[in-house]
Amino acid sequence: MIDVKALKEVLGENPGKGLQLVLPGGEAVPRHFHVTEVGGVRKDFIDCGGTKRVASWCLLQAWVATDVEHRIGAEKLLKILEMGASVMPGDFLPVEFEYEDGVISQYPLAAVEVGEAALVLKLEKKHTDCLAKDKCGIPEYDDEQLSDCCGPAGCC
Numbered sequence: 001m002i003d004v005k006a007l008k009e010v011l012g013e014n015p016g017k018g019l020q021l022v023l024p025g026g027e028a029v030p031r032h033f034h035v036t037e038v039g040g041v042r043k044d045f046i047d048c049g050g051t052k053r054v055a056s057w058c059l060l061q062a063w064v065a066t067d068v069e070h071r072i073g074a075e076k077l078l079k080i081l082e083m084g085a086s087v088m089p090g091d092f093l094p095v096e097f098e099y100e101d102g103v104i105s106q107y108p109l110a111a112v113e114v115g116e117a118a119l120v121l122k123l124e125k126k127h128t129d130c131l132a133k134d135k136c137g138i139p140e141y142d143d144e145q146l147s148d149c150c151g152p153a154g155c156c
Contacts, residue, residue, distance in 0.1 A: 002109040004058050004081060005091035010112050010119065011078040018073050018118040021062060021097065024107065024125045029062060029099060032070040035077060037061035038084030040093060049132025058084070058093040059106065074119055097123055 021029035043055045060080070085091075095109040107123035114120075130138055 001094040002112060003091065004088065004093050004095055007095050007109065007112065008078060008081055008091065010114070011074040011081070014114060014119055015075045015078075016073070017114070018071055019077060020115075020118045020120045021099070022120055022122050023099070023101070024123055030064050030068075032068045033062045033064050033072065034070060035060050035072060035080050036063045037098075038080050038087075040084070040088030047131040049135035051132060053131065056089065056093055057108075058088055058095045059098055060095065061098045063100070096126070097121070099123075 018031070020031060021033060023029065037060070039059050041057050041059045044052070045055075046052050058081075060077075096106045097109060098104060098106050106126055108126055109121060110124035111122040112119055113122065130136055133140060
């Protein structure tokens with residue numbers, strides 16, 4: 001996952017480039033998206049095994065309006081991140097985008113590819129997980145084991 005510091009660096013190195021958001025399935029968010037919010041999110045919780053935990057991330061909200069001529073570039077996103085510094089504890093936070101396509105979803109920023117005219121921000125799926133598998137009696141599986149075990153009806 002890309003953190004705020006790494007994103008700021010690539011934005012700063014490519015000031016004249018546009019931005020393209022790509023969802024996990026390969027679909028592109030319309031290029032006229034706006035970044036309407038930047039924030040530091042902190043989640044305090046207790047897992048199913050009783051362990052207190054804290055998770056934090058930088059959340060950027062992407063919103064598509066009707067002004068199809070709008071284009072956000074690297075310089076503008078860098079300014080937005082700099083404005084958000086006052087509500088985040090630091091540049092070490094991983095970056096996620098919030099986007100609505102039928103439902104509001106949050107996608108971690110997995111990679112930034114430098115293209116000719118634009119920076120391609122590749123988003124990945126966010127997954128749930130049991131954080132106390134040892135206490136719940138759930139065995140650990142690697143991805144290969146799960147793919148061998150899963151079928152159309154679900155996983156064994």
